[in-house]
Amino acid sequence: MLSLYKGIGLLAWTLSLFEGVNADALGDLQTKGRPAISAQLAKSTTCTAAKLQVRKEWGDVSIADRKAYIKAVQCLISSPSKLPAGKFPGAVTRYEDFVVVHMQQTLKIHGTGSFLSWHRYYTWAYEQALRNECGYNGTQPYWDFGKWQDPENSPIFDGSDTSLGGNGKKVSHKATFVGPAQNGGGCVETGPFANMTIRLGPISPMADPAPPRNPKSDGFGLNTRCLRRDIGPYLPTRATTTAQMVSLITSSKTVGSFQDTLQGGGGFGGAGGIHAGAHFTIGSDPAGDFYTSPNDPGFWLLHGQIDRLWTIWQSQDLPNRIQVIAGGTSMMGGGVAQKLTDTLDISPAASMVIAIKDLVSVTDGPFCYVYE
Template sequence: MAPSMPSLMRVLCALGSVLLLFATLVSADAVLDLQTKGKPALLAQLAKSTTCTKDKIMVRKEWGDMSKPDRKAYIKSVLCLMNAPSKLPAGKFPGAKSRYEDFLVTHMQQTLSIHSTGNFLSWHRYFTWSYEQALRNECGYNGTQPYWDWGRWAADPESSPIFDGSDTSMSGNGKKITHAATFISPAQNGGGCVETGPFANMTVRLGPVSPMADPAPPKNPQADGFGLNARCLRRDLGPYLTKNYATTAIIASLITSYKNVGDFQTVMQGGSGVHSAAHFTIGSDPGGDFYTSPGDPAFYLLHAQIDRVWTIWQMQDLPNRMQVMSGGTQMYGGGATQKLTDSCDISNVASKVWQLKDLMSTVDGPFCYVYDSL
């Protein structure tokens, strides 16, 4: 029997409510909406590129959107890099025993000229991409560098697929121990050695240089932090920083509120910016050390998200935001003014030296990748 008109109206109203709810959920990620909005501009830039084409483009994904086999493939390649011998001159950096640690040495050497500087964004873009290339070319990885969307898991990063301690995670929190707060955040839910997941047995050998962890890690035998100083990987994960400083709404506001790159990157890197919030959500040792943070393998997911946020910011006005930078060549505006013709030299881990102007677009220069979809 056909439904009466009132019954049909109730069904249609209910269906409309469901569709409205679905539409709300679909568009709940304001950062993803901004990425979608900017995609035509990126496609227009891709069409002009002389080095990147649609058939070569690579797509980076959020860890939670990767299949478990793809996560395992990434983890396997990271472990491969950790087990491969260092290519640095023998004896020059006693704590660098692996190819993985070659990247850490590079970051330690240049820390004071790649943070709060004009090249912060472009340098880390090239560094993260070079790491991705090492995983692919030296360890047989066929995928791309994943990212950690802080806002997506802001309420409880420990339960996210990135840090849940499963065999498809980047390992879990450190063992819960009694420890003190840092000046960045209260003591969180770990503080001790990481005992779960693929990196549970990881040995940290370089640093510390500028530690921010309690209890403090043992001092390095060399003042520069390059001596051999074997210890466990520690983390102090918790929601305090992500809930307060790295939600999706905060990330979206960062992208939409600042029209010039100087303001954008200053707020991003500030003490309560998303960059600091993400780093100290991992925290402890070596993740809470300004110099040695790439010693934690989650660093590269964090910085892929930094790169994604910058990319989305650029895409909102790409013609006017691609070839722009602001800042000096030393921390906090010191040194000479950074120029687009300055070099990015990370020759410990990447043989080619590029000018910064060549590193400003993800579809030009050495790069040929996008985030989430083409």
């Protein structure tokens, strides 16, 4: 663990070289790429300017729209599962259907060629469920990691009635391999998701105290417990800064280097990766388990930002960064090279089986949205 802390310390020192990066530098790159996105939209046969949806950072979403989003998420949490009765005992709600899909496919969608496209499709499918099943009229918000260096006091996690719930109750707990103990560790007791029930998993928990074992080895058994978080400033100031995100976009010349750097070179768990850094910023249970992480409502804002980063990277050289892919089909290094013609199936989260090549543009295929 000490060696990891030293490694993260080295990362922080490296990032200090970029201290001059403007807080709005990521937005500047987004603005720079906007004409390319507009040109792509003009060529689309499925997306038009009239249908275009705009995704916003949670801090820029109006109070009324935040409340509407929260209400829709709570609707999914209170709606019955559509999975076969008895097959997944821990999946009681429609929300948990999405968690099951992620659990089933985790080793095929992290550290693989489908990581970016799969999570784009998955996050969009969740957005569609909020809209089509729960009456939500808005879009999926995102969490700009660099904007909130103290996430516990951000509008996302401050525990107000327009947040995604607060930090976990502060309890005595130990460091994990991702960093020292932060400001929570216990059950979330404030905000709209206070006392939220978690039933699935764990499978690969990275939390202290450890969550109770699932009665089924595959993690799909009924394992009722509370939503826990351990939010603090340690990782946001070391692994998910604006400087690091700007460097990711400007330094990555291929989709392979972009996705590997984003994930820290090790799928979900690379210590230096922005993706892992954001997950472990929420931490504890279930966010600290890369199989069951969607069971925390913060997951969807997190992956909105991951998709935004990919979109910005693509837009810097869009004609050469759309129909490109790199990586294999297995996180463990097995399988074969991933192809653009490979299909993704995330049922029952969404019914369409879609080729990766149709998931690479935010203004084509099933998608019709941009980031603001």
